[in-house]
Amino acid sequence: MATVTGYVERIKYRNEDNGYSVLSVADGGEEYILVGTFPYISEGERIEATGRMVEHSIYGEQLAVESYEIKAPEDTxxxxxxxxxxxxxxxxxxxxxxxxxxxKADTFRIMEEEPERLAEVKGVSERMAMEISSQVEEKRDMRQAMVFLQQYGISM
Incomplete structure (x- = not known):
């Protein structure tokens, strides 16, 4: 088993019906190709993925992901x-x-706990602040559901 932790640089392919995706992930200066089912992942997210390194006849070395977790960004x-x-x-x-x-580092906490403060930023209305907060909350809930289901061998 191999583990890769890094940022999703690019989603090279995604099947919207089943979530099967091919991701380009940067990990400490190295770039890895991850393949598997990632229905709720976005470019820029930090991921820790575990799986088997396989050699694709056309595309080369890839990590065939068996489990993964979305991690919080590490710095501002x-x-x-x-x-x-x-x-x-x-x-x-x-x-x-x-x-x-x-x-700064409080950005996500503000988005979740004090979303009205986002309106202090030029270009963010109170309505937009609430919409942003709602999206952040929805993504957090989806991640928690995915982690829970993965514990039982169920992938989304």
């Missing part, structure tokens, strides 16, 4: 990168930069 740059990746609808690179500049 990673938070900014995640938010700017399009994972949260309505937040682009410029807005992500302003949000993280304002709230």
């Amino acid at each position: 740059l990673a938070i900014e990168r995640y938010l700017g990746s399009g994972a949260i609808k309505g937040i682009g690179a410029a807005l992500a930069k302003r949000i993280v500049k304002k709230f």
Whole structure:
């Protein structure tokens, strides 16, 4: 078994019907190709995946993922990168930069616990702040459900 922890640089392929995906993941300067079922993952997210290294006749070495967990970004740059990746609808690179500049490492806590404070950032209305918070909460709940189901060998 092999484990890769890194950031999803690019989703090269995704079957929307069953979630089967091919991901490009950066791990400490190395790039890995991960294949498996990832129905709720976005570019910019940090992932820890475990599986078997296999050699594809056309595409080369890949990690055939058997289990994975979405991890929280490790630093403010990673938070900014995640938010700017399009994972949260309505937040682009410029807005992500302003949000993280304002709230730093507390960004996710603010989004979950004090979402009205997002309106302190130029370009964020109170309504948008609540929509962002709702999306963050929905993604968190989906991750928790995936982790729970994986404990019983069920993948989504």
